[in-house]
Amino acid sequence: MSDCVLVGDRGYLSQSIQLDLFQAVNIKLETPKRANQKDYKPQPYLFRKSRKRIETLFSQFCDQFRIGNNYAKTFEGFKQGF
Secondary structure, three states: OOOEEEEEOOHHHHHHHHHHHHHEEEOOOOEOOOOOOOOOOOOHHHHHHHHHHHHHHHHHHHHHHHHHOOOOOOOOHHHOOO
């Protein structure tokens, strides 16, 4: 991937990570700022909507495939559970 915008969550606020991504492969990492941070401004609606959809799908997959309580040691073991 290169020359694109990635939507991250609040855990990816590191300036050095964002700078490395941009310098290496021209990827702009968009992360929402916390309300108590300097330069806070709400994310655009499109990013918020996309982020909510991604989180919903991730949660549904976790429930469907029981990822939270899977005890497989290998990917082959994970596949055999279904």
